[in-house]
Amino acid sequence: MGFDPLIPLIDEGLGNSAYLVDLGDGRALAVDASRDLRTLHAAAERRGLRVAFAADTHLHADFLSGALRLAHEHGATVLASAAGGREFAHRGLVEGDEVDLGGLTLRALATPGHTDEHLSFLLLDGGRELGVFTGGSLIVDSAARTDLLGPGRTEELARAQYRSLERLTRLPDDTAVWPTHGAGSFCSAPPGAERTTTIGAQKRSNPLLAAPDEDTFVRRLLGSLGTYPAYFDRLAEANRRGPAVLTAAPTLPALDAAALRALLTDGGHVVDVRPAADYAAGHIPGSLSIPLRDQFATWLGWLLPDGARIAFVTGEGQDPSEIVWQAYKIGYERLAGRLAGGMAAWRAAGLPESATAFVTADRAPRTAYVDVRQEAEFAAGHVPGALHLELGTLAPRAADVPDGAVVACGHGERAMTAASVLERAGRTGLTVLDGGPRGYAAAHGLTLAEGDPR
Structure with a gap:
């Protein structure tokens, strides 16, 4: 191919990368795409691509997968681990299975650790290893966390992660490494600007790979684990069942001040997405400040229950569709609407206001x-x-x-x-x-x- 076929699609807020691979014949492979497909759709449209394959390396805990939506919209074949127990149509893959992409080949490598059913996908051009989609296995200067299935499984999965990384590092040094989790991910990626790497670079710089033995690796990996958002405990199962396919872009209806106050009185939640300074100057008593920025979804999912009815207060120039897609990609769908006219309308209605x-x-x-x-x-x-x-x-x-x-x-x-x-x-x-x-x-x-x- 006379151009780079790989298109990384970075979600700065969740710290993740999805990938679109131009197969050179008008078709594409998508890897670890989230339910929010706006960036992927734009990249595919620029190159005139139809997504023919949608591969997931594992049952994601930090976002809802977009694979089913790609199957619905593009006719994509969903590729995923046969051991994942997914309850929707997909091609279940096991160790060594290969998928003919038309000139390129995708080979499944069993790399458990981050999850039980985790696969890495090795992209081959004939017999040459171009790169490997490592998901939550080998990531830049680390490996993804192994405690998402509960404390009783954490060490066992860390030992599986050790063996998976041993296996991946037997690939040629010039093999590209394309992880899903990167800096900013609560799946245990360290800070840093690099999103991709190579096998050789990781042998030189990854402190986990420098561990002299398995026990040291396990201690280092488990010692790096911090807290993670509450919604991580729910989304893997939602991805196993299959997220509902959205046939139209969700919207955020306009609400008047009386309706918003009634929602609060009835046990709903109001999230104020304006910048911190605007919230400080005046806000609805009892509202939660989560500024609309890259990290919005993380804090929405960490601080509110997924079944909550939520309304929003927005500021001038803020895009309601950004609120909706960030909420929907982590499974928050009970969105009642947004305050029409913003805080000016609340004040005009003579309703109480607080400042911080x-x-x-x-x-x-x-x-x-x-x-x-x-x-x-x-x-x-x-x-x-x-x-x-x-x-x-x-x-x-x-x-x-x-x-x-x-x-x-x-x-x-x-x-x-x-x-x-x-x-x-x-x-x-x-x-x-x-x-x-x-x-x-x-x-x-x-x-x-x-x-x-x-």
């Missing part, structure tokens, strides 16, 4: 400091004496936060979300830091502490 202090470090009080970042971020540098409560686990610990505390993360978005969680739990007088620990420490003459406080 949002200040830079030089204006932040010297008081109890609550850090809601992830454990690894906190260990890398935090304000001395800070109370560390990760945002995803904050709600049941709200009583541990004193009234009048400073709530902080790295920039301000997660901290504003945390403040909205705490205010819903009855905490008062909170100040959200517009910035992070380094700026706060400098403003108050402090030196950041490092390490795990436990």
Whole structure:
């Protein structure tokens, strides 16, 4: 082929990559596509491609698969592990099975660890290994987490992951490695800009591959595992059953202020997707602040139950379709609508409004400091004496936060979300830091502490 047939499709929010492979005859292979196919559709349309094959490396826990939708819209053949127990039409593959893509060949490699039924897909041009789609097996400078099937299986799967990586590293050094999980994924990818790599590069740089034996590998992998969003415990089963196929783009109906207030009164949830500063200046009491950005889906799924009825408050220029697709790709479909006219309409209706202090470090009080970042971020540098409560686990610990505390993360978005969680739990007088620990420490003459406080 006289051009690069591989088109990576990166979801910055979930930290994942899907792939579209131009097969050179108007057809394409899609690998690990999510239910939100907007980027994939645009890439396929640019090249005039029909997706003939949709392969999933494993039963994804962090997004709903788009394979069924591609089967419906493009007539794609779904390729997946025969051991996955999927309840919909697909071609079940086992170790060594090959799929003729028309000039190229896809070979299934059993690589359990991240999940029981995990496959990697080796892309071959004749007998030459072009690259391997490794899903949640070998990823850039790490391997994906092995605790998603419960603590009783974690070590067993970590040992399976060790053997899978041993197998993959027997491929030629120049074989490209195309993982699904990358930086920003809660499936245990380390920070870094690189999304793809090669077998040879990983032999040189991956600290897990440098482990001298299996026991050391297991200790290193399990020691790297942090928390993960609650919806991870639900989506693998949803993908096994098969997500509902969307025959039309979902919409977000307009709601008037009275309807929104009734939803709140009836036990529904209101999510305010405006920037943190806008939420701070004035918001609906009891609403949850989750700014609409790349990470929106993660925090929506971590902080609200999937069966909740949800309405949204948006700001000027924000795209309702972005809200909908981010929600739908993690299985949140009970979307009641959005407030027509935004906060101006709420105020015009004479309904109550709250505000939250949002200040830079030089204006932040010297008081109890609550850090809601992830454990690894906190260990890398935090304000001395800070109370560390990760945002995803904050709600049941709200009583541990004193009234009048400073709530902080790295920039301000997660901290504003945390403040909205705490205010819903009855905490008062909170100040959200517009910035992070380094700026706060400098403003108050402090030196950041490092390490795990436990």
